[in-house]
Amino acid sequence: MDDAREFDVVVLGAGAVGENVADRASRTGLDVAVVEGALVGGECSYWACMPSKALLRPGDALAAARAVPGADTAVTGPVDVSAVLARRDEVAAHWDDAGQVAWVEGAGLTLLRGHARFAGPRRLVVTTSDGDVTVTARRAVVVATGSVAAVPAALRDVRPWTSREATSAHVVPRRLAVVGGGVVATEMATAFADLGAEVTVLVRGDRLLPSAEPFAGEAVLRSLVDRGVRVSLGAQVTSASRDDDGVHLVVERVTGDDDGVGAAAPETLTVDEVLAATGRLPATEDLGLEALGLRPGDALPVDDALAVRGVDGGWLFAAGDVTGRTATTHQGKYDARVVGDVVAARFDPRPTTDVDDAAVAGGEPLSRAAEAEAGDWSRYRATADHAAVPQVVFTRPQVAWVGRTQAQARDAGLDVAVVGYELGDLAGATVTAADYRGRVQIVVDRARDVVVGATFVGPDVADMLHAATVAVVGEVPLSRLWHAVPSYPTLSEVWLRLLETAGR
Ligand SMILES: Cc1cc2nc3c(=O)[nH]c(=O)nc-3n(C[C@H](O)[C@H](O)[C@H](O)COP(=O)(O)OP(=O)(O)OC[C@H]3O[C@@H](n4cnc5c(N)ncnc54)[C@H](O)[C@@H]3O)c2cc1C
Numbered sequence: 230m231d232d233a234r235e236f237d238v239v240v241l242g243a244g245a246v247g248e249n250v251a252d253r254a255s256r257t258g259l260d261v262a263v264v265e266g267a268l269v270g271g272e273c274s275y276w277a278c279m280p281s282k283a284l285l286r287p288g289d290a291l292a293a294a295r296a297v298p299g300a301d302t303a304v305t306g307p308v309d310v311s312a313v314l315a316r317r318d319e320v321a322a323h324w325d326d327a328g329q330v331a332w333v334e335g336a337g338l339t340l341l342r343g344h345a346r347f348a349g350p351r352r353l354v355v356t357t358s359d360g361d362v363t364v365t366a367r368r369a370v371v372v373a374t375g376s377v378a379a380v381p382a383a384l385r386d387v388r389p390w391t392s393r394e395a396t397s398a399h400v401v402p403r404r405l406a407v408v409g410g411g412v413v414a415t416e417m418a419t420a421f422a423d424l425g426a427e428v429t430v431l432v433r434g435d436r437l438l439p440s441a442e443p444f445a446g447e448a449v450l451r452s453l454v455d456r457g458v459r460v461s462l463g464a465q466v467t468s469a470s471r472d473d474d475g476v477h478l479v480v481e482r483v484t485g486d487d488d489g490v491g492a493a494a495p496e497t498l499t500v501d502e503v504l505a506a507t508g509r510l511p512a513t514e515d516l517g518l519e520a521l522g523l524r525p526g527d528a529l530p531v532d533d534a535l536a537v538r539g540v541d542g543g544w545l546f547a548a549g550d551v552t553g554r555t556a557t558t559h560q561g562k563y564d565a566r567v568v569g570d571v572v573a574a575r576f577d578p579r580p581t582t583d584v585d586d587a588a589v590a591g592g593e594p595l596s597r598a599a600e601a602e603a604g605d606w607s608r609y610r611a612t613a614d615h616a617a618v619p620q621v622v623f624t625r626p627q628v629a630w631v632g633r634t635q636a637q638a639r640d641a642g643l644d645v646a647v648v649g650y651e652l653g654d655l656a657g658a659t660v661t662a663a664d665y666r667g668r669v670q671i672v673v674d675r676a677r678d679v680v681v682g683a684t685f686v687g688p689d690v691a692d693m694l695h696a697a698t699v700a701v702v703g704e705v706p707l708s709r710l711w712h713a714v715p716s717y718p719t720l721s722e723v724w725l726r727l728l729e730t731a732g733r
């Protein structure tokens with residue numbers, strides 16, 4: 230390999246976000262390279278979204294069949310563990326990125342395999358298997374290096390599982406402790422309970438899914454407990470050790486009283502594996518940020534064009550988990566589309582820039598002038614990050630929300646009306662399951678008569694979320710939503726009931 234390479238644009242990290250940035254940035258003819266130190270496709274494809282959902286889906290399918298009289302009798306046992314793990318292996322492409330490499334190359338991008346570190350502005354050293362390569366970006370660098378699991382100090386010496394080991398496990402531990410109460414903790418507790426593990430969830434706070442409306446975490450907690458998972462709230466692991474009997478966790482109670490669900494601490498809990506599901510850290514520790522005057526380990530703060538704040542020259546951008554601004558693949562890819570278009574337009578190499586761009590079929594053309602004047606909700610600004618971020622948690626029940634919670638809307642100074650409806654009261658629920666339980670709640674900004682947040686809890690609600698996202702992004706007044714007629718008998722008829730409850 231040459232030991233010096235030059236490109237117009239260099240994207241660091243070929244996760245879902247980096248791939249999308251690189252593809253879009255190349256649309257005006259810029260020469261784009263993407264640098265990847267591990268597998269092309271990143272966390273989501275091999276150790277996060279895809280394998281975790283593959284682990285969760287079989288239990289979900291069984292529960293759905295068991296909830297329907299007539300189908301329930303056909304379900305005669307638990308999930309087939311080895312078949313579930315084999316299917317997960319397929320979904321994770323057997324941790325082989327050949328398919329995604331082919332996509333990158335087919336998109337006309339240059340893939341550099343190696344670990345990148347900044348050596349100065351627009352200059353990088355990429356450590357490859359053939360030695361170091363100096364890479365210069367003539368126009369821009371976009372950092373999309375993602376995040377890594379945060380592991381609490383108390384667990385560091387006992388070789389805990391992170392989400393990587395959980396999602397790629399080939400053996401189901403008999404006893405699993407899950408530390409954390411967020412998205413990874415609730416999804417993995419659900420999956421490993423389905424796979425037959427004895428699961429204990431140790432939650433430092435006083436509820437599950439603290440970023441969601443409280444009723445969402447309560448429903449997930451109830452369901453986990455009903456299925457034999459032990460959930461201990463206000464429980465903090467203060468130390469841990471590992472020996473031939475397993476991992477011994479010392480757990481102390483940090484808040485509140487015994488909730489009646491978990492035992493009071495302090496106590497020692499012995500398990501075969503412990504999963505640290507305690508959040509993520511931006512992957513900037515070993516990126517040479519010091520060469521730019523930035524602090525290693527920090528997130529890269531960005532503006533709505535995804536330009537990194539505090540770096541001169543307008544050449545450095547970032548997107549995805551590394552920014553601390555988004556923490557999901559879908560929202561990271563949205564930011565990727567935005568920054569890809571910003572870079573393609575701002576550094577457009579064509580002599581005439583304000584012309585229709587055949588590469589962008591059917592859309593408004595990429596244009597330097599339009600980018601320079603771009604405002605909120607243009608293709609060049611990630612406006613939705615502030616108002617309409619969707620999140621689906623694939624627990625049982627599923628939890629899905631978008632926009633502001635009731636508390637966030639009030640904190641933002643809005644005069645809100647909160648409208649809720651029990652999904653079980655719908656005709657659509659009656660045909661879905663014998664005893665369907667779920668709830669939807671919308672948060673309405675009274676001044677503008679628009680939905681600013683919505684939360685869905687129940688079986689099969691994941692795909693219902695997008696209607697709410699459209700309503701929030703479109704700022705559709707309730708008076709107009711009234712004319713959006715949901716089909717009978719579906720779960721989406723909840724929109725009619727919510728509007729009736731709101732006084733229509
Ligand atoms: C268990 C789990 C389940 C999840 N499930 C979902 C889900 O269902 N839906 C959803 O939307 N989100 C989900 N997420 C979140 C989602 O995985 C992340 O938001 C997403 O992967 C972020 O994408 P990214 O491209 O920013 O980073 P990553 O996917 O982490 O990609 C970054 C890439 O950069 C590479 N890299 C890092 N540093 C360097 C360097 N110096 N040089 C070269 N390459 C480098 C890495 O090897 C990696 O391939 C889940 C997360 C976890 C942990």
Ligand SMILES: NC(=O)c1ccc[n+]([C@@H]2O[C@H](COP(=O)([O-])OP(=O)(O)OC[C@H]3O[C@@H](n4cnc5c(N)ncnc54)[C@H](O)[C@@H]3O)[C@@H](O)[C@H]2O)c1
Nearest residue numbers: 381409410411412413414433506507508509556621622623
């Ligand atoms: N379905 C999905 O879209 C999906 C699934 C999994 C993960 N993700 C994304 O991945 C990100 C990471 O998920 P996560 O669950 O790791 O983070 P999280 O922020 O959702 O939850 C972290 C949990 O760990 C607790 N915690 C933090 N430090 C702790 C400590 N030292 N001791 C004990 N508890 C501690 C927090 O109180 C919280 O309950 C999320 O932001 C999420 O968006 C998405």
